[in-house]
Amino acid sequence: MPKKKQELDFAKGFAELEEITQWFERGEPDLDQGLAKFTRAAELTKQLRERLVEAENTIKEIRTKSD
């Protein structure tokens, strides 16, 4: 079952956030880019945090043809 489009994909969200964190750790001071990236990171963090707090795990039994 494909996920709803508006739902943040955990893997992609975390990967993007990790990339931003690494960008900051590389330490090439660029205030303009830094501020833009920080804003994006804050947005991602908020969404990931919300999902981690609010989302539920779903369990569904699948029957194969031979069942």
Next chain:
Amino acid sequence: MHVMTVSAFLSFVNETFKAIWDSTGVAVEGEVSGFKISQGQWVNFDLKDETSTLSVFMVVRDLHVPVQDGMRVRLFGFPRVYPKYGKFSFNAEKVELVGEGTLRKALALLRQKLELEGLFDPSRKRALPKYPSRIALIASRESAAYGDFIRIVNERWRGLSVDLYHVIVQGDQAPGQIVKAIEAVQSQPYDAIVLTRGGGSFEELMAFNDERLVRAIHASRIPTLVGIGHERDITLAEEAADVRGSTPTDCARRLVPDRGEVLFGLAQSQKRMRDVLAQWLEDWSHSVEYAVEAVGRWLVMLQDRLAATDRLLRSLDPSGVLKRGYAMVLDEKGAVRTRAAGLIVNQPLLVRFQDGDVNTKVTSAPASPTLKPVQPTLFYAEKETGT
């Protein structure tokens, strides 16, 4: 009297055996001796007990367990006389291993074979995705393993979609069902396959040492996580898996991260970014301060230079010179006369002092030009004598 041909007799005997023998409900048990495989297709060995020997024949494709001399086995099949040579044998259709010793021996043989084929090669093992969103869980819905796994996943993570493929996890039917489930999930976009069951005796766990199952795990295009709850033995299914969990609970821990830790990590990474930005801002403001100071120093330097230039200009201003006691001589046309030569008697001149001009005239002819030159542009004139 009824006379039969040899062929007819043997055919009658074989049909009778088949009719009276329950090939699935009755097994013959004994020890294997003289095991051999011919042309990669035919299997022959003797099955023995303390006093008797039975010749056994079977085809390789029906043999799903490794067999070796000395093993105790149960054979399912039917008795038959091979018409060409009149040889009596047992046509085995299924072999079951008997006793832990035999099972262990068979397991060792299979492990060795599969290891040689590279099924347990660590270099081909894949990592599980760090944040899975959809997984296939192959387990028995009634098992404690299933309950434990789900409980820990719910404790640790959110937003995971679990598709359960219910299977039986021990006995003859188990390997076939599990293999089918593994094959069924291959076409779905799962991030991982989890195969798990709780602990059990060595024999109960033998389903997870089944060659077909091990090969299916090895062939899976989706990363596999296998955890069988037991202490001593690692099953071949676990060895073939990309990741092994020691128990169903451990599988859940390996599958999903702990959200408490992840939330903490999120906060930490945001703090780190904020700190870096703050540092950059501080560095930037220091640079601005430094620049402002540099501009200030430059302005002071500029002022100094302006003052110096001003002083220079002032020193060049004739009025300044006049103030120091010199006077300037101009002729009637207003031109500055810097030499005596060329002046004539009675020529009107204007002598300029610092505070005003005085008209005068030449009263004597200028001295000879060979005389020492006087001050070129200015001459020193006592005010008293000039008037």
